[in-house]
Amino acid sequence: MIKMDLTLLASAIAPVNLRSCLIQRQGELIFEHYRRPQTVREIAKINSCTKSVLSALLCIAMDQGLLPELSTPASAFFPVLAAADDPRKRLITLEHLLTMTAGFSWTEFGGRNSFPHMTRTPDWIAYVLEQPMSDEPGTRMEYNSGVSQMLSHILLQTTGMPAAAFAEKYLFGPLGITQYEWETDPQGVHTGGFGLKLRPADLMRFGQLYLDKGNWQGKQLISSRLAERSVQPAIAVKDPWRGYYCWHWWADSFTVSAPSDSPDSFDYFYARGFGGQFVHVIPKLDMVVVLTHDNRKNTKYPDVFREFIAPLLAVEPVIKK
Template sequence: MINHLPAAIASLNPRSFLVKRQGRLLFEHYRDPLLASEPAIINSCTKSVLSALICIAIGQGLLPVPAVTPVTDFFPQLKADADIRKRDMTLQHLLTMTAGFRWDEFGGLNSFPRMTREANWIAHVLDQPLSDPPGTRMTYNSGVSQLLSAILAEAAGKSVARFAEDTLFRALGIEAYEWETDPQKIHTGGFGLRLRPADLLKLGELMLQKGVWNDTRLFPAELAALAVRPFAPASPPYEGEYGWHWWCRVFTKVNGGQDALPSSRDRKPVDYFYAQGFGGQFVYVVPEAELVAVVTQDSRKRKQPTLFAELIGPIVAGS
């Protein structure tokens, strides 16, 4: 099934495309060979790296159980907020983007660009009014990712980048990276990380292996499972469901190949999860197929269709 890929890549013309299955590299493509060694912006895939770091911190006892830990433990100023519902906000609500803040990433409110123009991003996010009670609706929000980055830095007693080096990057052999910070020098939780495509692939492999790398457990398997569990349906214009800063979807595999008119009994749902970043950055993980894939692009379109059906689905369908 791998033979179809060059034609698909030719039409897509990505910066890079890598597929690994059962530990074997099936395909590795770079628009320019130099791109293999160049850390590239991964945009919101940064969120999924942060998710792995949060799992590590929980596993080390640096952070408490997210589902029952109020955000006021880290930002006590919320106790004085006029909207008492903010006191019900938990760490898990931040991880699943169900905190309830009134936020429109790039739409009418233009919330994300507004945040990046503020002198204090954390204060700005905490000051936003609620549109929903915490836990009731997923709203895509890079502001809550910045709150998580601040929480992680406080819990670890070091910068997020240093914590990443000590607990994740060194273990995965990631040496080349760049990471932006906000005005308070807190590393950006929702974007701003640059990684090489092959290193981004390692993140997917780590999640496929449920927190284990080279026979060493970096975080508990139950946390790896929680991170990619669908907690809430995505709010339009986003699709699928959302976990702990990972997207979750289902692909319909037709047993026995791509039949033109398959019966319902031939259809088999296959769960997968993925990281997604602005401009067409993706890390796909298909546990059933033991497959991980990375796509990086440099599109300027805000809405990026998932490329799973075109590039990854045929491999899964043929398995």
């Protein structure tokens, strides 16, 4: 077992005023913090962690043969792309959408080509598709909740089921997730990049599913091939981000110099949402770390995992199962 000083951790994260912090090791909850007792049973916005849930649903659809190869052009689902003046739009594939490398000119949090502007239009998909291109598809990651909405529409087209219904049958139901809310766009399609509300414990179930390579209590909800493939680094990201982007997941590594001056490190992948929502999965340590917050302001927010939790994990001895 990891010999984490949980008292030290509790005092270290206190100033951050987290909504919740859960750490699970080898399937056992070893640290649990809630700012208020009722938080344990309350659902709350997970913001862009929704993207990783959508990724899971798309993997399930792939396993079922409902979603075509990821090399399939996005124009197969949005014919307007095939008729676009810019030939680069015809090159966008499903994998480009999953890795945020579609090439659209997009600024996400502000400006004319942005997520806030999209949500104020009557047809989000039309808004996204009409945006100009800034890059050749596949060459640069540009964070874009618009392409996540495209993927949610594609999920509906290929499965014939809204994302929430598909999730209830193939993901939420098997995981025992019964409490949730999920927003929709003006056309009634569930939001792909944000808008899902879950309990912290249910985020932990989701993280454990990926730690166990798509297996939940002996049942393979996502094939191990796709569960692993979807969290592998696909493209390096640039400031203000760090690490790599995967299929609507992030990936990074942590290294620290131990007291003996011999470096120790681990790789991890994670879901992240605005305001401090995270699901960190650390395969080497057989561990999942869930963090939630309700920081509504776009102010500098400490990376609680890297600043307070990861250093304790990297320097302590680990006994593998």
